[in-house]
Amino acid sequence: MAKVKVKQEEALSIKFSHQMAPGDQRTFDLYFYLPTEMGIGSHTLDEEEYYHSGILGRRSYYSKGLHLPLVQSRFISLNKRTLEEFRLYLNLFAYQFAVAIETDGKELRQKSDASEFYMALDELCDVVIQLLKKFRRNEPSDPKWKSYFEHADNYLSWFCEQQLLKTLAYSPRSSDFSEVKEKVLSLCRSENHYREMVCKYNSMQTQQDANRISNKMLLLRRLIQQGVVLKEELKPLGVGLKKFVTGLATGLVMLVVSALIIKAQGFFNGLTLTLLLTLAVIYGFREIFKEDFRNAMWRFIQRGRPRWSRILRDTTTQAIVAKQLVWLEFMRSQDIPDTVSEIMKQRHSQNKVDSTVLHYRIATKVANKPFEAGYSQIQEQVNFSLVPFARHLERGKAKIYKESDGNISNESVERRYQVNLVAVLRDGKQQPEYARFKVTMNRSSIVEITESKLPDNIQPFTLESESSLNEDTQVVDHHQVEP
Template sequence: MAKVKVKQEEALSVKFSHQMGTGDQRIFDLYFFLPNEMGIGSNTLDEEEYYHSAVIGRRSYYSQGLHLPLVQSRFASLNKRTLEEFRLYLNLFAYQFAVAIETDVKELRQKTEASDFYPGLNELCEQVGQLLKKFRRNEPSEEKWKSYFEHADNYLSWFCEQQLLKTLAHGPRSAEFAEISEKVINLCRAENVYREEEKRYNSAQTRQDANRISNKMLLLRRLIQQGVVLKEELKPLGVGLKKFVTGLATGLVMLVVSALIIKAQGFFNGLTMTLVFTLAVIYGFREIFKEDIRNAMWRAIQRGRPRWSRVLRDTTTQSVIARQLVWLEFIRPQDIPEPVQNIMKQRHSQNKVETTPLHYRISTKVTNKPFEAGYTLIQEQVNFSLVPFARYLDRGKAKIYREVDGKISNESVERRYQVNLVAVLKDGKNPPEYARFKITMNRSSIIEITESNLPDNVNPFSIEQESS
């Protein structure tokens, strides 16, 4: 079984996902080696800003595959299953169903050829129809359970319809596959009739107002996530230390400024225009260098320290499930671990360009207490958007010229960049394991993500690279 799954998400993002069980202690490092020609570094990209805007994580309980936990045998006896357990099993299925549809649809939208797009759409349409039927066959008869089921059923029906219609609307046009298009539209129509006429889940007033129906479905989505998606409490570290550094930097600058002022007053007799001008210059230099000195001191003190701490809680019981520490910073070449340096030395000679390393680390300690409702794993998904990198890249205006039978033609070519990525995984006291990827990208999209070979003396970890 793969320890980490890697896949391209949308045009300019990469997603990593992995699972952890009770008592696990894991450190996951990512080293992005950004070519200097990209112009990205600590002077142009603020790490904290990048983390909050472009690194998106989601942590939730996880169950292997898309199981149907709502079989009658599991809930045949009220004495064996409580209402809360029923709701948690229901939410787990509905949440994983929604996430699976979301993932498949994103992959499908990246296919631009009709011959690839429509067979995939047809398969997705069949899967959605079958899963919805199986889900509804296990509708509970008990009234106190029914409202939870109806909320999930209403949302899944609407969400599947919206995802299929959106995919069809943005897909390639082809009269050859009109039959598949009609099949998808018929399923969407049937779901609409099921919700609005057969079950009457939503009032006429709600259906007619796009804002109201959208907001209602967002509410239902949050209800479904209850007990499955973990509550996150993120806290920045070093706030007090940063204030101390600011005060210390200001004090040092003022010490120098005061010495210069005393010297200037001794040099000039009395209050003259020359003295006033000299004092103005001294204070001007103080303002210029104060921020630079503060930033330099803070970067030196902060180097290697975690930037954030995160507590993950069960949304139902509020009990702590895991604690995490997060690092994100541009690092110096000498701070790169030796095994990672050896991996990068294996690059082809033409790819050995000067790079700026960006280091991301997340250290997780999972509680030893059993999870709720029989869950055995939590899943962490971290999505890195490369859009902040892409805005610094050249569009590329070069042309390639060809001569055929005396006629000269030209073709525009795009400027491509290669980002090397080394992943390091360390479980508990086990030795670290490694993987290396090459991300080829241009200003508008990721062209490909390929896994590279490692040196023989490096321990690799199992990777599942999902096709995009």
């Protein structure tokens, strides 16, 4: 089984996912080598701002049930449980169902061949129909249980309809598959009729207002995530140290300023205009250099220290599942580990350009006790948005000229950049394992992600890259979790 899975997510983002078991201690490092010509560095990109706006993580219980057919094969009766167990396992199934159809729909929308697209869409439609029927056959009769079922049923019906309609909206144009298209539309109409006319889950005002129905379904989604997605408590580190550095920097600057003032008073006799101008210049330089001096001191002291701590809790029991430390900083070349530098030295000579290195590290310590509900693993997914990088890139303005039969034509070409990415994985006290990627991107999208060969003396970790990883693993099992 792959230790880390890598895939392109949307146009300008990369997603990494991996799993951990109770008692695991794992450190995961990413070194982004950003070419200097991209103009990205500590002076143009604030690490803290990028962490909160460009890095999105999700941690949840995990199982191998990835796609809708696997969800169907794992469905079990929910009625043979207590009320609390029923609610927990109902949420688990609904969440797994929603993520599975979202995953399959996303994969389907990437297909450009019409026959392949509609064949897969037809299969997806069949599986959705079967799963919804199987789910509704287990509707409880007890009123205390029924409200939980109705919330999940309402959301799944709406979400399936939305995913199918969205997939059809991106379908390749073809008149040869009208039967499949009509079959999907018929299912969407029947689900809409089921929600609004048969079960009357949503009021007329909610049905007619897109904002209200969207917000209601968002609330239902949060309800079914209860007990599945782990609660995160993020805390910035070094707050007190930063205040101390600020005070120390201010004190040192004032010491210099005071010494200059005393010297100026001794040089000039009495309170003169020249003395006032000199004092004004001294205070002006103080304001100019105080912030720079403080920032330089803080960056020096903070170098190599974690920036944030995170506690992951089970949302049902509030028990601590794992603790994490997070680093994010621009690194100096002398601080980069020797093995990472050796990997980058293997590049082709034409690709050896000056780079700025952005380093991300997350160290996780999972609680050494069994998880709730029989789960044996948790999964972490981290999505890195490259949009803040793309903002600094130049638009392609060059043109390539061609001659044919005396006629000259031209074609606009885009400016592309290559970001090298080195990943390092270390489990406990084991030896680190490595992987390297080349991310080719332009201002609007990631063109391709390719894995590069490592030197023979460096151990790679088991990896699924984008070419073989067209599946999302953010799902959970109902009853048993496979390791």
